[in-house]
Amino acid sequence: MKNWKTKFTIFFLSLIVSVVTVEFGLRYLIKQTNLPRIYHDVAEYNLSDRESAGKSDYYRDRSMEIYGGKEPLEILCIGDSFTNGGNTFWDNSYPYKLYLKFNKKVTVRNLGVCASTTEQIATRLEDFYKSNQYSSEKKYVIAVMAGSADVFAGSELVQKISALNISKEQKWVEMNQKTDSFFSQFYFYKVVTLLAQDLKNRIDKVDSVTEQVTFSNQELSACHSAKTSKERVDCLIKTLKMESYNKLSQGSKEYLIIRFLLEKKAFKSSEVTEVIRDFMGLVEYQPQLLERDYLVMNLLGLVKLQDIVSFEELKAVIEKNSHRIALEAQKVNQELISNASYWYDNLEKLNGERDIYWKKIFTLAREHNSSIVVMNYPLPYQSTNGYLQTLAKKEGSEFIDVEKIFTLHQKGADVLLDDWEHCSPEGYDLIAQTLYDKIELMSQERKGK
Structure with missing residues (x-):
C-alpha cells in the first residue's frame, strides 16, 4: 500500500x-x-445570458489567431467569413497565407468572424485599439472586406439566430465560461484546446467523406449537366427517390441537397440565379431545408447582394412551405423575411447606416496612424462591391478590386471557389498574394517620399 x-x-x-x-x-x-499565438477577445461577454449572447458576435470564435513576426509592421485582417477562412482550415485562410508570404516576419491578425456586419466589424476594430494588444510603437495596415451581411443589419437578426443556436448548448457554455476564466491564462491549455479543435474539425471532415463520395457518384453528378433549373431539380429528386438513396436518413438527404446547391461555383450573377432557383424548386420536395436558418439567410442575402431573382418570388416560396416546418424555424424565417424586406425598400438608408460605421473605421485608423486597404468581394455582390469601390475612392484609401481579379484569373471559378459563397484554398491564396503586393507597393511608395 x-x-x-x-x-x-x-x-x-x-x-x-x-x-x-x-x-x-x-x-x-x-x-x-514566429509560432502562431492565440488572441483572446478584448471585450468580455456573459455568454450564459442569452440576451447578452445575442448582442455579441465574439462567441462564434472566442479565440482568434495571431501570427507573430518580429518586424514593427502589423496587419489587421478584419471582416466576415471571407477573412475568417470560411469552409476551410485555419492554415488556408488568407491572413495566414499572407503571414507566410511575408516569410513570417510581420505580425498578421485574423480578426474575421463569420456573418459579421459592418457595425460589428467597426466595434471589433475599436475593441482592438482599446486593448493592450495595440502598441503605438507599431505601424498598422488594416485590410477590410465588409458588407455582405449588412442586409441583415439593424435588427440584430444574425445575432438572434446564433443566440438560438447557442441556447441549445447552454450548460456547456456556462461550464466553459468558468473553466476559461482560470485556464485560458495558460499557454499549455490554449495550445491543447486549439489542437483538439483542429483534430475535431479534421475528424468531422473525414466522417463526411462517405456521404461526399455518395454525392459525387454518376447519378447525382449528371444532374448538374441539365440545362434548366427545373430539369436539375427533377433530376435530383428522381435520383434521391432511387432505392440506394431512399434508405438515407432525412438529415443525410438534406446534406446531399445542400452539397448539390453548394457545388455550383459561380462568378456570374446568372449562375448564382440558377442556385437560388434550384433551391426554390427543391424546397417543394424537402421543406426541411427551410429549417437551415443560415441557408435561408444566405439566399435572401444573395438576392439583395446581386440584384437577381425577384425577392417576392423567393419570399412566396418560403412562406408557402413554412407550415411544413417547425414553429421555431417559422419564426426565424419570418424575421429574416421581415428584415430583408425592410432593407430592400430602404437601400439608401442601408448605405447611410454603412456610412456611419465605415466613418468610424476610417476615424479609428487615422487616430491610430494606421493605413487602410478596402477590398471588395470575389463574388458578384453587385450592390456591396460597387458601394465599397465608391467608398474607397471617396475616402482616398487603397482599394483592391478582388471581384475583377477573380473574374479575370485564368484558373476560373472551379479552382478559386469552394462553393458559391466561399473561396477554395487557392482562392484565399490569391487574395493573400494580391494584398501582399499592395502592401509592398504602399511600403515602397512611403520610402520614396
Whole structure:
C-alpha cells in the first residue's frame, strides 16, 4: 500500500513538473519565434445570458489567431467569413497565407468572424485599439472586406439566430465560461484546446467523406449537366427517390441537397440565379431545408447582394412551405423575411447606416496612424462591391478590386471557389498574394517620399 502511494506521488509530481516545463517552454518559444499565438477577445461577454449572447458576435470564435513576426509592421485582417477562412482550415485562410508570404516576419491578425456586419466589424476594430494588444510603437495596415451581411443589419437578426443556436448548448457554455476564466491564462491549455479543435474539425471532415463520395457518384453528378433549373431539380429528386438513396436518413438527404446547391461555383450573377432557383424548386420536395436558418439567410442575402431573382418570388416560396416546418424555424424565417424586406425598400438608408460605421473605421485608423486597404468581394455582390469601390475612392484609401481579379484569373471559378459563397484554398491564396503586393507597393511608395 505504501509503495503504491509513493509511486502515485512520484507520478503526480512528475506530471506537474512536465506541464510546468511545457508551459514555460511554450511561453519562451512563442516569445522568441514566429509560432502562431492565440488572441483572446478584448471585450468580455456573459455568454450564459442569452440576451447578452445575442448582442455579441465574439462567441462564434472566442479565440482568434495571431501570427507573430518580429518586424514593427502589423496587419489587421478584419471582416466576415471571407477573412475568417470560411469552409476551410485555419492554415488556408488568407491572413495566414499572407503571414507566410511575408516569410513570417510581420505580425498578421485574423480578426474575421463569420456573418459579421459592418457595425460589428467597426466595434471589433475599436475593441482592438482599446486593448493592450495595440502598441503605438507599431505601424498598422488594416485590410477590410465588409458588407455582405449588412442586409441583415439593424435588427440584430444574425445575432438572434446564433443566440438560438447557442441556447441549445447552454450548460456547456456556462461550464466553459468558468473553466476559461482560470485556464485560458495558460499557454499549455490554449495550445491543447486549439489542437483538439483542429483534430475535431479534421475528424468531422473525414466522417463526411462517405456521404461526399455518395454525392459525387454518376447519378447525382449528371444532374448538374441539365440545362434548366427545373430539369436539375427533377433530376435530383428522381435520383434521391432511387432505392440506394431512399434508405438515407432525412438529415443525410438534406446534406446531399445542400452539397448539390453548394457545388455550383459561380462568378456570374446568372449562375448564382440558377442556385437560388434550384433551391426554390427543391424546397417543394424537402421543406426541411427551410429549417437551415443560415441557408435561408444566405439566399435572401444573395438576392439583395446581386440584384437577381425577384425577392417576392423567393419570399412566396418560403412562406408557402413554412407550415411544413417547425414553429421555431417559422419564426426565424419570418424575421429574416421581415428584415430583408425592410432593407430592400430602404437601400439608401442601408448605405447611410454603412456610412456611419465605415466613418468610424476610417476615424479609428487615422487616430491610430494606421493605413487602410478596402477590398471588395470575389463574388458578384453587385450592390456591396460597387458601394465599397465608391467608398474607397471617396475616402482616398487603397482599394483592391478582388471581384475583377477573380473574374479575370485564368484558373476560373472551379479552382478559386469552394462553393458559391466561399473561396477554395487557392482562392484565399490569391487574395493573400494580391494584398501582399499592395502592401509592398504602399511600403515602397512611403520610402520614396
